[in-house]
Amino acid sequence: MNYTLLNSIIVIYVGLIAYLGYLGYKHTNSTKDYLVAGGEINPFIMALSYGAAFISTSAIIGFGGAAGAFGMGLLWLTFFTIFVGIFIAFVFFGKRTRQMGQNLEATTFPDLLGKRYDSNLIRAFSSLIIFVFMPLYAGAVLIGAARFLETGLGISYITALIVFTAIITVYVTTGGLKGVMYADAFQGSIMFLGMAFLIIYTYVQLGGFTNAHVLLTDMVHLVPAKLQAIGHQGWTSMPKFGSALWWVVISTLVLGVGIGTLAQPQLAVKFMTVKSNKSLNRATLIGGIFIFSMTGVAFVVGALSNAYFFKNFGKTALEMVGGNFDKVIPLFIKTCMPEWFAYIFMLTLIAAAISTLSSLFHVMGASIGKDLYESMITKDNRGSQKQSMFLIRTGIVAGILLSLLLGYILPISIIARATAMFFGIAAATFLPMFMLGIYWKGVTRIGAISGMFTGALSSIFWLVFIHKKEAVALGISQAIFGKPFLIETFPWMVVDPIIVALPLSLAVTIAVSFFTGNTAIQPPHLKKCFEGIG
Incomplete structure (x- = not known):
């Protein structure tokens, strides 16, 4: 290991990140600056920040490792992240979210929902869902970074986890969202260049595009028997339609994450950082190209790591890592790439992790330190902006500690699944009232609350008692009912909660709104909500 080169790269990187964090700190003079970057962020910076916050080590390490196990069928997730996560999100959600956020002077996602429905209950419950379940996603991102540092630097996993978390803590508590977005744009640039080199060099090592895919296709007979039994048909083919693996790939990984993107609090708040719809239009193309280059690669x-490992070591990717999906990409980088690139790619992954975690911790801190606190007290009892930022930073530290704990106790091969779990819960809880709230004046407070509780509780129930993977691991169903999971009829035990909970939440929100609303009588605050929107 070339420690001189490694240390030089790290010093330069840390110095630049520290400077960007300082710029954010220097220009953060109010709670609005801290939470939505003053609402005047450049569209290029916003697009890269959105993409960098979206694409983390969970995508590169976790889902890249899952592709090493399940194959290129995961490219459907690339399509969904671009079409839904960028185009639909920016064009159909972003503009209305930005305008409504400005109309209501909202500074966080729960704040926006609470003010849209004039409900402290919605704001408080949304903040609790974020603080309780977002650490699951943050923990998965921490694991991805720590696993790469463990493999690349030869240090223990626990040491890597603690050191990386300490760096994040110092960084994210100082600069506010301005510092986060400045650094995100820089780190997004590093990620783009790193992934471009990675895909080109991989094809060079495998003899070009055609040879690489032919080699991988011809390895179909090497698919492990356990994966064949659940529908695996080779690394260049989709799983067998309707099989257990097909349901995992499509319902959990593709739909769970692809649709769940629309209701991610850390992404929705980005729309409130730009000053015009024109800025969002300019950001859409940049964001789409960035997401394509990240997830696709x-x-x-x-x-393709299977082809490389088989060609050079006579083993598949899963055989090389002892079955732990989360180690596939780190080991591939270590064995396939030149040493200097391994160091650069380490920064690519650190950049991906920092950009996502900074946004996640920022949202967690604001949810517990601002949204929950303010929803429980009167305006007359609220403290100064200085006290508000202190509470937010305290909330950030609490979220970091909870995420660190999960990073320590979560099992192997968990990154992709933990990410999908949070995205699915967020979609079922937030998406119906968020989507309907920015488009339909007729959705009522009671309808939104009913749908919110329905989505959250049905998602949790399905994970605890129906979905085999989580139900068996948790053991609650076994303890209460004497059965590891309640529905043994295929395919229900492998159908992701989002397939059931999201439609149910949407139906309840609409139905209750129709029964409790009166189109002739609109609450006074709705006029302000929809000013400039229609």
């Missing part, structure tokens, strides 16, 4: 390289 990660999933293709993850699958």
